[in-house]
Amino acid sequence: MKLNYKSLGLRVGLEFHQMLDTREKLFCNCPPNLMPADADADYLFKRRLRPTTSELGEVDPAALFEFKRGRVYEYHHFDNASCLVEMDEEPPHDLNYEALRIVLTVALMLNSQPVDEVYVMRKTVIDGSNTTGFQRTALVALGGSMEVDGKKIPIQTICLEEDAARKVSEDATKVTYRLDRLGVPLIEIATAPVISSPEEAEKVALKIGQLLRLTKKVKRGIGTIRQDINISIKGGAKIEIKGVQKLGLIRKVVEYEVLRQYNLLNIRDMLRERGVVKEHLKRDFVDVTDIFEGTKCRVIRRALKKGGCVLAVKLSRFKGILGYEIQPGRRFATELADRARFWGGVGGIFHSDELPAYGISEEEVRKVSERLNLGEKDAFVLIADERSKVIEALNAVIDRCIEALEGVPEETRGPNPDGTTHYSRPRPGAARMYPETDIRPRRITEEFLNEIKRQLPEPLDVKLQKFVKDYGLSKNLAEQMISSYYLDSFERLVEKYPNVPPRVIAATFENTLKSLRREGVPVDELEDEVFDSLFSLLNEGEIVKEAIPKIIEYLARNPSKTVLEAVEELNLKALERDELEKIVTEVFEEKKEAIMKLRERALGMLMGEVMRRVSGRADGSLVNQVIRERLRVFLSRYDD
Numbered sequence: 219m220k221l222n223y224k225s226l227g228l229r230v231g232l233e234f235h236q237m238l239d240t241r242e243k244l245f246c247n248c249p250p251n252l253m254p255a256d257a258d259a260d261y262l263f264k265r266r267l268r269p270t271t272s273e274l275g276e277v278d279p280a281a282l283f284e285f286k287r288g289r290v291y292e293y294h295h296f297d298n299a300s301c302l303v304e305m306d307e308e309p310p311h312d313l314n315y316e317a318l319r320i321v322l323t324v325a326l327m328l329n330s331q332p333v334d335e336v337y338v339m340r341k342t343v344i345d346g347s348n349t350t351g352f353q354r355t356a357l358v359a360l361g362g363s364m365e366v367d368g369k370k371i372p373i374q375t376i377c378l379e380e381d382a383a384r385k386v387s388e389d390a391t392k393v394t395y396r397l398d399r400l401g402v403p404l405i406e407i408a409t410a411p412v413i414s415s416p417e418e419a420e421k422v423a424l425k426i427g428q429l430l431r432l433t434k435k436v437k438r439g440i441g442t443i444r445q446d447i448n449i450s451i452k453g454g455a456k457i458e459i460k461g462v463q464k465l466g467l468i469r470k471v472v473e474y475e476v477l478r479q480y481n482l483l484n485i486r487d488m489l490r491e492r493g494v495v496k497e498h499l500k501r502d503f504v505d506v507t508d509i510f511e512g513t514k515c516r517v518i519r520r521a522l523k524k525g526g527c528v529l530a531v532k533l534s535r536f537k538g539i540l541g542y543e544i545q546p547g548r549r550f551a552t553e554l555a556d557r558a559r560f561w562g563g564v565g566g567i568f569h570s571d572e573l574p575a576y577g578i579s580e581e582e583v584r585k586v587s588e589r590l591n592l593g594e595k596d597a598f599v600l601i602a603d604e605r606s607k608v609i610e611a612l613n614a615v616i617d618r619c620i621e622a623l624e625g626v627p628e629e630t631r632g633p634n635p636d637g638t639t640h641y642s643r644p645r646p647g648a649a650r651m652y653p654e655t656d657i658r659p660r661r662i663t664e665e666f667l668n669e670i671k672r673q674l675p676e677p678l679d680v681k682l683q684k685f686v687k688d689y690g691l692s693k694n695l696a697e698q699m700i701s702s703y704y705l706d707s708f709e710r711l712v713e714k715y716p717n718v719p720p721r722v723i724a725a726t727f728e729n730t731l732k733s734l735r736r737e738g739v740p741v742d743e744l745e746d747e748v749f750d751s752l753f754s755l756l757n758e759g760e761i762v763k764e765a766i767p768k769i770i771e772y773l774a775r776n777p778s779k780t781v782l783e784a785v786e787e788l789n790l791k792a793l794e795r796d797e798l799e800k801i802v803t804e805v806f807e808e809k810k811e812a813i814m815k816l817r818e819r820a821l822g823m824l825m826g827e828v829m830r831r832v833s834g835r836a837d838g839s840l841v842n843q844v845i846r847e848r849l850r851v852f853l854s855r856y857d858d
């Protein structure tokens with residue numbers, strides 16, 4: 219379905235988070251490096267978090283809920299990636315000057331106004347991802363703007379903050395985090411909510427990413443960027459989707475969230491038309507365990523075996539609504555299931571719009587319907603698990619159904635890999651910030667700003683011109699390279715390997731990688747070093763440019779191999795001139811008659827034949843040159 223975003227009143231704001239590439243973390247001297255996935259922790263410790271009341275005396279309901287769950291938080295410390303500061307056993311050090319300088323550089327590039335003094339604040343977090351129970355953040359600049367396709371996108375704030383710990387696992391009793399990422403400096407750039415289409419959201423994100431890369435001081439690769447996206451439509455609600463890690467997913471996330479809000483408004487209207495009011499949604503949870511004593515449904519059998527029960531609740535006049543699709547593959551009932559999982563910790567729910575199915579028989583459905591006194595337009599939800607959990611879950615289901623009468627409930631959501639989203643928590647209340655008293659405020663002096671101004675990165679238009687004039691890129695390729703993820707690699711490699719034409723490097727990043735990616739080759743996992751040794755070999759004449767796609771494909775599929783091993787394995791070492799000459803001689807021998815017949819027109823045929831034999835081991839223009847020369851000699855001799 220194609221929606222008209224303008225008439226829906228779509229408003230999107232982005233919060234762009236990017237890890238900075240500093241020597242040390244934000245508040246201690248640890249290197250901001252992530253440990254490999256299989257690294258063993260040097261030390262483990264456990265904590266329990268307590269909800270604190272805000273200055274207004276309010277307790278965040280989600281914080282309270284987390285506390286009631288009584289989960290233990292386990293932290294993995296690594297000697298070379300975390301210290302006493304991350305463990306909250308030592309006060310934080312002063313704000314990292316290098317990180318502040320990078321953020322100010324970006325602020326000036328966006329014409330944002332730096333604050334006079336940087337104050338570090340504490341922002342409450344409730345999920346245990348900070349050992350302190352709060353995240354440290356500092357406002358660095360206000361205002362400014364950027365332009366995307368001629369439209370001005372105002373910037374609201376630019377902040378410097380510490381990253382949270384990485385969650386590695388989670389179950390009902392314990393959440394495990396690694397401390398290596400905690401304290402890594404992040405820049406946060408928040409745009410005004412003026413973005414009006416999914417495409418524009420993606421373009422704004424790409425542009426911010428490009429601008430950040432110009433500083434050459436940001437980390438790259440999966441997990442180094444994270445977007446929070448605020449999305450609302452007229453009559454809907456401001457929904458925050460937190461933690462989108464791929465820029466390519468932004469467009470889908472926005473598209474699907476609009477669709478979700480649009481469909482939830484449809485559902486609201488349908489319910490209103492049916493005359494459903496809050497009072498119809500009763501919390502009469504009916505025990506139907508006996509009906510399922512001999513059930514073939516595995517989920518229910520497992521729950522009963524563990525001493526659980528099956529409770530059902532009638533949803534008056536909800537027939538058809540539960541199965542109503544609101545995002546691809548996600549129905550209204552999926553929203554209920556999300557809530558049941560979050561608040562009740564139950565695995566899954568069953569609803570009448572989808573039954574009989576999952577081993578639940580028609581007979582069982584009929585009996586439940588009878589027990590609930592189900593009318594023709596009514597629906598039901600049933601859940602099997604521990605009784606107390608089921609009751610929490612069914613209450614959450616009823617709450618969500620009541621919210622459906624109003625349209626779109628305010629909440630925080632998380633992205634799924636396909637761009638749809640799931641419920642992650644209720645929208646946090648305001649007043650979550652308070653001053654960090656352990657860290658001294660830092661003045662931003664005129665002198666410091668002037669020094670940064672003198673060293674601002676080359677502006678994009680100057681760079682573009684240089685790429686065309688000095689590097690010999692076509693205008694098209696130069697434009698692609700300017701907005702490329704690989705821009706800084708490109709510039710570095712051009713400097714480092716003078717024998718390699720810049721357009722070969724640019725084409726590798728912009729054409730070769732793109733076409734391999736389209737074929738499903740996992741090229742995005744390739745490390746910088748791969749390109750470094752690839753172009754080093756090309757620089758030395760050890761390989762020819764024709765070999766590049768094959769080597770890259772091989773390494774993407776065999777990440778443990780080196781470039782040299784790939785060259786060896788694929789037999790792609792560049793031919794010596796005499797080896798090439800020998801192959802050309804062979805071809806001329808074999809094709810003698812054809813050449814005599816075709817004369818000059820034999821060139822194409824000979825090129826094809828020789829290139830096939832030297833595939834990826836000789837430069838095309840050299841082969842062409844050798845064949846032309848040979849053909850001239852051959853024909854003149856024949857004419858004699």
Ligand SMILES: [Zn+2]
Nearest residue numbers: 246248300301
């Ligand atoms: Zn540290």
